[in-house]
Amino acid sequence: MKTLYDKLWNDHIVHSESDDPNGMVILYIDRHLVHEVTSPQAFESLKLAGRKPWRTDSILAVADHNVPTTDRSKGIRDPVSRLQIETLDQNCEEFAITEFKMNDERQGIVHVIGPEQGATLPGMTVVCGDSHTSTHGAFGCLAFGIGTSEVEHVLATQCLVARKSKTMLVRVEGDLPPGITAKDIALAVIGEIGTAGGTGYAIEFAGSAIRSLSMEGRMTLCNMAIEAGARAGMVGVDEVTISYIKGRPFAPQGDLWDRAVARWRTLISDEGAIFDRMVELKATDIKPQVTWGTSPEMVASVDGYVPDPAEISDPTKRNDIEHALQYMGLKPKMPIQEISLDKIFIGSCTNSRIEDLRAAADVIKGKQIAPNIKLALVVPGSGLVKSMAEKEGLDKVFLSAGFEWREPGCSMCLAMNDDRLLPGERCASTSNRNFEGRQGPGGRTHLVSPAMAAAAAIAGHFVDIRSFSVK
Amino acid sequence: MKKFRKFKGIVAPLDRANVDTDAIIPKQFLKSIKRSGFGQNLFDEWRYLDYGEPGKDMSLRRLNPDFILNQPRYQGAGILVTRDNFGCGSSREHAPWALQDYGFDVIIAPGFADIFYNNCFKIGLLPIILDTSVIDRLIGDALAINGYRLEVDLDAQTVTALSGEVYRFDVDPFRRHCLLNGLDEIGLTLQHADKIRKFEANRRNDQPWLFLQQGRGGL
Ligand code: SF4
Numbered sequence: 191m192k193t194l195y196d197k198l199w200n201d202h203i204v205h206s207e208s209d210d211p212n213g214m215v216i217l218y219i220d221r222h223l224v225h226e227v228t229s230p231q232a233f234e235s236l237k238l239a240g241r242k243p244w245r246t247d248s249i250l251a252v253a254d255h256n257v258p259t260t261d262r263s264k265g266i267r268d269p270v271s272r273l274q275i276e277t278l279d280q281n282c283e284e285f286a287i288t289e290f291k292m293n294d295e296r297q298g299i300v301h302v303i304g305p306e307q308g309a310t311l312p313g314m315t316v317v318c319g320d321s322h323t324s325t326h327g328a329f330g331c332l333a334f335g336i337g338t339s340e341v342e343h344v345l346a347t348q349c350l351v352a353r354k355s356k357t358m359l360v361r362v363e364g365d366l367p368p369g370i371t372a373k374d375i376a377l378a379v380i381g382e383i384g385t386a387g388g389t390g391y392a393i394e395f396a397g398s399a400i401r402s403l404s405m406e407g408r409m410t411l412c413n414m415a416i417e418a419g420a421r422a423g424m425v426g427v428d429e430v431t432i433s434y435i436k437g438r439p440f441a442p443q444g445d446l447w448d449r450a451v452a453r454w455r456t457l458i459s460d461e462g463a464i465f466d467r468m469v470e471l472k473a474t475d476i477k478p479q480v481t482w483g484t485s486p487e488m489v490a491s492v493d494g495y496v497p498d499p500a501e502i503s504d505p506t507k508r509n510d511i512e513h514a515l516q517y518m519g520l521k522p523k524m525p526i527q528e529i530s531l532d533k534i535f536i537g538s539c540t541n542s543r544i545e546d547l548r549a550a551a552d553v554i555k556g557k558q559i560a561p562n563i564k565l566a567l568v569v570p571g572s573g574l575v576k577s578m579a580e581k582e583g584l585d586k587v588f589l590s591a592g593f594e595w596r597e598p599g600c601s602m603c604l605a606m607n608d609d610r611l612l613p614g615e616r617c618a619s620t621s622n623r624n625f626e627g628r629q630g631p632g633g634r635t636h637l638v639s640p641a642m643a644a645a646a647a648i649a650g651h652f653v654d655i656r657s658f659s660v661k
Numbered sequence: 662m663k664k665f666r667k668f669k670g671i672v673a674p675l676d677r678a679n680v681d682t683d684a685i686i687p688k689q690f691l692k693s694i695k696r697s698g699f700g701q702n703l704f705d706e707w708r709y710l711d712y713g714e715p716g717k718d719m720s721l722r723r724l725n726p727d728f729i730l731n732q733p734r735y736q737g738a739g740i741l742v743t744r745d746n747f748g749c750g751s752s753r754e755h756a757p758w759a760l761q762d763y764g765f766d767v768i769i770a771p772g773f774a775d776i777f778y779n780n781c782f783k784i785g786l787l788p789i790i791l792d793t794s795v796i797d798r799l800i801g802d803a804l805a806i807n808g809y810r811l812e813v814d815l816d817a818q819t820v821t822a823l824s825g826e827v828y829r830f831d832v833d834p835f836r837r838h839c840l841l842n843g844l845d846e847i848g849l850t851l852q853h854a855d856k857i858r859k860f861e862a863n864r865r866n867d868q869p870w871l872f873l874q875q876g877r878g879g880l
Binding site for chain 1: 678716745753772779
């Protein structure tokens, strides 16, 4: 009896460095996603060593972190960002690597476009020089982030030297209450186990609440596995997975499709498989989540309060909370719903897919953003998500409510381009990290679901989406 | 990669848990296409009072006197002792590059984020995991004793304090071997090139859909 992770791991072992079953192995990599920030040094060292990419058809490249989200016809203003993107273009040209360039409609955030293109398939090992590669695990594949030296390693050898993780099963049973999304599950899990809770583990998400999620929701969940410390998150294959993939550009067709599907159906944990750790949550207990601090584990329910450090006995924890409250400009015991906001960001590889945009648009339809909101941004995850949303008229909904409708990219998730918070500004964000300075130096980030961010834009402060009127 | 065997250095304490990679090296410095020069921007937002950007004249920047690494007694530190979950967040290898470029050869903590931990070994920066009780002690001593040093022996897998206490640490034998000998991991993997090719051929035969490339007829 094997877990899904065991199956995926075993299926990719080229060579074991020792007799220890948990020792280092050489692991074969099926799909290598590449972006502009973590790849230039890898290509440079590869070339310096006189090496070439092992299998260029395993690579899909895209620029996402640095691209402007405003009018792109004038190119990139910042010369440093421009050089990084030009370097990616040159490397892809030199080695004939498939790249979606900045003005290609298929361009977008690397973790959005991989699945969208069918370049992420069940049973694969998927790597990228980016920690949120865990997203792709939603497809029953083993997907994890790597550093630049490893990017070079995969380029040169199509393999990685890796060590098996422990396994954790996060089971969420029951029906999700209305208004509760995959983002809330993810934050609730992190609140439960902490940001280091998954360190050393690969997490599999299971249970009826997970089965009921769309692929978009499963991607949101696996995306946040890294925020729980787990390098990989995954969900077993079912009908939802298979029907999402069908007909996508990189997906198999005809006979090959049938053969592939038969194989993919085996990509689930066997009944009775043993995990190193089990965590159980009841879906009906999960409320809309809002982070109040500078780590995703610093999270509360929307009907809750900012904690009081004086009530915490562990000195390191107390110190951390004091630090966080000071940075965030919040008072102990303040109700979450009294936190008022300056900016709203709907986007990032966590929540910028069509379903996320629909959920946000539903909330704001016919309403206006509150006067205290200085900027509300919607940044679709890819050019294709953007055009689909425009066909559905979502752009009009956002624009008439006072939102800005932008070009795809990472944008204010990490503020490498011009989209950022000013010092002291407070943002409701659908992204994944509320670290100090993440969205701009001195900026204050509260992580929430798209519907919660949209409702906060209308109210000007956090509100409980469960009682917020959606017409 | 340079060989790592023994190291002796001044200890700087960073008494915070969950120090993330955005804190270690803020994203504006990730626009560089080089591997070096990140040390001056290590912990940039904590270390300086003004906002740092690539290309800014470092001699004009204002140091934050309250930040621990700015205290004169920790200048030249080669060992950082810190709290749990160090290096959480992104996969940016720029974080270990910045720590190494600044002058650290060893980071000691009760735990590290997985990707960060892995990245350190690739560049010859040694992450050492010790018990929280030991870390409490080391941080306390580094705060109390001027010029407090530790000696790290990778071969023997020990950290030795000046007072004579010896703390043993665990490290994966393969990683230890690579560090001790300064081996090129890519070269090592390529010694198995035939095995990789064979594995790949079987895979292509068995699961050809994994090799499809849109518009390129990858089959
Ligand atoms: S959207 Fe944010 S988290 Fe996702 S890849 Fe881009 S920068 Fe990283």
